[in-house]
Amino acid sequence: MEPTTVEVIPGLRTEMWGYNGLVPGPTFQIAQGRRTVVRQINNLPAVHPVLQYTPWTSVHLHGSASLPEYDGYASDITNPGQYKDYHYPNWQPARTLWYHDHGVHHTAENVFMGLAGQYQLTDPLERSLPIPHGEYDVPLIVSDKMFNSDGSLLFSTNDNAGFYGDVILVNGRPWPVMKVKRRKYRFRILNASPSRSYNWSLDSGDTMAVIATDAGLMPTPQYVRSFRHGVAERYEVVIDFAKYRPGQRIVLRNASPKNNINFTNTNKIMAFDVVADAFSTVDNAVPASLNPGQATMLLKESDAVKTRTLNFIREHGQWTINGTTWEDIVRSGFTKVIAGPKIDDVEIWELRNPSGGWHHPAHIHFIDFRVLSRNGRPALPHELGAKDVVFLGENESVRLLIKFDQGRGKYMVHCHNLVHEDHDMMTQFEIRDDTTPADDPFSDPARWLPEGPL
Amino acid sequence: MTDTTSTTWPLATPARRTGRASRTYRALAASAAGVAGVIHALVAPEHFELAWYVGGFFVAVAAGQLALAVALARGAALRTPAVLLAIAANLAIVATYVTSRTTGLPFLPVEEHAGGEHLPVAGGVGNGIPVLPGADIEPVGALDFTCLLAELVLVGVLVAVLPRMVRGTVTSVMLGLGVVAFVARGTGLLA
Missing domain, CATH: 2.60.40.420 (Cupredoxins -  blue copper proteins)
Structure with a gap:
């Protein structure tokens, strides 16, 4: 992560921040099953030139079922002059992920400065389909x-x-x-x-x-x-x-x-x-069936063992989830959780936005979910696939079906309007496993430069 | 000829200020000073939460304005220098208010204005709270706007009762300061 100068407006120079100096960051293309390690070095200035804050970072690979210590936990920060190696499992089905900053207090500013990029995961099914490649x-x-x-x-x-x-x-x-x-x-x-x-x-x-x-x-x-x-x-x-x-x-x-x-x-x-240029006719179709075995979409409502409600509300001038903010999580020593589902359980989470004045894109880390319903009606056509963010419009409620499998530990849930997230509509849940202890989000902290061996 | 250093309220010539008018001016000025003083006293506690010196400033302003209100209500003799001091002090308060609602006050605690108090970030080096441009500009509220109006009324009445020559000088100075502020704002010096 480093400063860079780009020409967005013709003839004018704009100071931004980019991964490897690129805005947006470089696009990763990874085959399913190939684990990766990405070393994130914070070479940003000690203080933001305009906004006067120290730009610590925490890189989140959005859509990845990463271990808690590599998920971009907001308070697991990397200061300027530090680096952290992020390990990604890449066992999930093909999908478009993205990586972006998630550092506590200034995620919106860091992303606005340019810290975001795409990460594409492929698998045999995706490669076999005649869709464009x-x-x-x-x-x-x-x-x-x-x-x-x-x-x-x-x-x-x-x-x-x-x-x-x-x-x-x-x-x-x-x-x-x-x-x-x-x-x-x-x-x-x-x-x-x-x-x-x-x-x-x-x-x-x-x-x-x-x-x-x-x-x-x-x-x-x-x-x-x-x-x-x-x-x-x-x-x-x-x-x-x-x-x-x-x-x-x-x-x-x-x-x-x-x-x-x-x-x-x-x-x-x-x-x-x-244009009239010649083109390949290979992979020039959209099959009527793409991924009928999508595991999340095969979950049944009857599988659910519990229903929880998350209210996205503004209280006392702050954005909150069930009245909880990330500051409450910090104050608890990171022990407070809004939900503690057991591993392999299926639950229904009902997300509500009782306000008519704003909307919230709600993101649940680590897991994928199926949108069961929106305002008591079927999910919208474009939502009929597994997701990790759901748009919570004005006065809307959505019911999500979630299976908490393939991992354990504490993960964040928050509004992805990054300004709402920073102020302070973010909390956490914990996938609990009685037999196997979970990794702590702080168990592999950033290190000071110079770099160690990768 | 009027002695501008020793004349007491009413300061203007008898031909221009009848006894009834004088009492009306006094009542108006006392009321305005009282309203402004009470409002400053009411909001002082929340400003102590911001910083001790900010709260102290509000207490001092409230005390001064309430003392002036009491003096005016009791019919105490106010000499020209005291009236000039009251005008200058209240104009300074008005200027401070306008600055806080337009460009922001540079000496206020930055972090508080940026987004409230936050717990320390474990392992964090420095301050992670962004200070957005304009973050230290306070919004105009009903109470503070009422206070502003009261202070403007107070200043207006105090200027009106000054002797003619002093009044002319004071209004010229006020006009000059206003022009300077306007030009400074227009040229970006007061951005």
Whole structure:
């Protein structure tokens, strides 16, 4: 992690922070079963040049069933001048993950500065399907920024409502245009904005095939004309450009969900210019069945042994979950938990947002879940896949079905509007196992430079 | 000719200030000073939580304004220098208030304004709390805005009862300070 200077606005230089100096960070492509170790060295300045804070970090690989000490536990920090080796198991099914900062108190600022990147996990099933691969499998990391007239980043959390920028970036470029051939493309869309949620659609009015959610391939593709995309969610979408004529421009639009702060051009994301170039016809399909054996989606409501309720509420000027903040967790010596499910148990978690004034993208670490219902009705079509973030809209409640298997220990649950998370809508749960002790989140702390052997 | 150093309330010439008008001005000024003093006293405890010197400032302001209110209500003789001092002090309080609601006060504890108290972060080096631009700008509330209005009324009445020559000088100085502040704000010196 280090400072870097980028040209986002033509002719102006912007100081940002990037993994290996890249904004967004380098994309990982990992085969299932191949364990990885990523050494994160905090080479950031001792003090943020504008916001005056010490930018300690804690890197979270979002979507990974990592051990507690490698999950980016918010208070397991790496100071400037320290490093930490993160071990990732990569045993999970193919999915689009992302890595981003999770350091306590300033996650929003660190991510706004650029500390985010995509991490793609593949498996034999995903590789065997005739869905687009290779050059036709494109990451789209969407974020929003605001700039001063000299090109520097402009920071405002809007009284802790969230960071909302007036410039939409895709893979670090504002409102880019991509040349596309007349075939299917698969876009791995990651909402890496600190606070903004989106509602995608094509200006042609055509459908898109959603083929994967946060935790990988859906059982069957879902064809939608638009869909809502909260912070930190990942959706893999296939768009078929075969029907368009060369020279035609297709615009990916954003009909913003309410309670975002919008600006003149935040209603558009990027454009696709269709070209007549030759292309491969291999992997140019969307099968009617993608992943019928998706384990999380096969869970049954009747399997649940307990139902818990998590209220995402604002109390005394703070964002809380059931009235609990991360400060309460710290005050308890990190012993307080909001839930203690037993390993291999299946539970229903009902998440509620009783407010009409804001929404919360709720993220539960370590596990995947199935969205059982939304406001008492079936899950939305684009949510019919395993997930780890669920959009909790105004006055909405969602019921999630979760199996707490494959690991144990303390993991965070929080709002992924990063400003809400920092102030202080974050708590933790613990997967309990009577026979095998869990690792402590602080059991492998960061070390001071110089680096030891990897 | 008016002796500007020893004339007591009413300070203006008898031709301009009748006895009834004088009593009205006194009552208005006493009420305004009383309202401002009570409001400062009410909010002093919460400002002690911010820092001892901030709370102390509010107590001192409250004491001064309440003392002035009592003096005015009792009909005590106020000489021109005392009135000028009261005008200057209340203008300084108004300026401090306006600064706190526009550019922020640089000498206030930063961490408190940035997001409240936090427990220490184990292993953390330095302060991890971001200080966002404008984080030290306080929002305008009903109580503090009422206090501001009371102080402006108080200053207005005190200026109005000054002898003509002194009043002219004081209003010129006030106007000049206002222009300087306006220009400083416009040119970014008071950003």
